[in-house]
Amino acid sequence: MISFANAKINIGLFVSRRREDGYHDIETIFYPVKMYDVVEMHAADSYSFETYGIHIPERGDNLCTKAYHLLKSDFPQIEPVAIKLLKNIPVGAGLGGGSSDAAFVLKALSEWNKLNLKAEELQKYAAKLGADCAFFVENKPVFATGIGDEFSEISLDLSTYWIVIVKPDIHISTAEAYSQVIPAAPEVDLCRAIKLPIQEWKYYIKNDFEFGIFDKYPVIQEIKHKLYEKGALYASMSGSGSAVYGIFEEEVNLDELEALGKVFHPVEL
């Protein structure tokens, strides 16, 4: 079984409160983008996991492996599988790649083993693997609250725009990024702001991580400025960075940006 695990961008991100458990309450909009990791699953005698493509810095088990064991602990009937992951989504980028891989493993295991798990059940498992992970179960544009795992659907379609993602050679740890934000009540109602024309978003929709991250890594801010110079209607860092996206009315030449980071053009498969 092959799954194509897509990335996400955050449109606006307010960090409102530090919780007792060390996590933070946030308000953000998650929007799926057409940039994919490939997760291949084969029947096997015992569980195994291999990665190809972009190198993933080791930090314990891969999220795909954690997803497999998490579901297997509740459903012992799950057959062993060999998972091969082709990693294309940059890591430490704020694009949610690892979370997406894990969510797609949960969905594939449920389907393959005919567990018939509903979206809400899969979301509960996903939330145990990472705050971002639950979003990828339904994978639709949503307004997210809580630690980023409570959703209300929104109507937002950017399919007629040209989205570009620029990833500088900087790996940002999500935990470290959160530790440097001072939480504050959101200044703006994101659900209302998102209904404004896109060229007005820049006046209202901001990402609270940008302030601290731009200070530490000025090149990320430079990328954002360049995207505006090139005509972006809206540009922002995604999640805790380091990737920055731009939303354009139409395709433009961004060769100049290659000097600052790798330029990705999300496309239909």
Ligand SMILES: C[C@](O)(CO)[C@H](O)COP(=O)(O)OP(=O)(O)OC[C@H]1O[C@@H](n2ccc(N)nc2=O)[C@H](O)[C@@H]1O
């Ligand atoms: C920055 C975002 O990408 C925005 O969508 C997410 O909030 C990050 O979600 P994620 O990568 O799935 O995060 P996790 O793997 O669950 O957590 C990594 C670390 O980030 C911090 N963290 C994460 C999410 C959150 N709402 N508050 C936090 O403080 C915690 O220190 C946690 O130990």
Ligand SMILES: Nc1ncnc2c1ncn2[C@@H]1O[C@H](COP(=O)(O)OP(=O)(O)OP(=O)(O)O)[C@@H](O)[C@H]1O
């Ligand atoms: N399948 C995976 N893909 C990517 N990273 C993984 C995976 N499994 C485990 N990880 C670990 O997660 C780390 C990346 O997580 P991190 O939250 O910092 O960044 P991210 O990929 O940009 O995601 P996010 O958008 O959630 O911030 C990696 O350094 C790696 O140690």
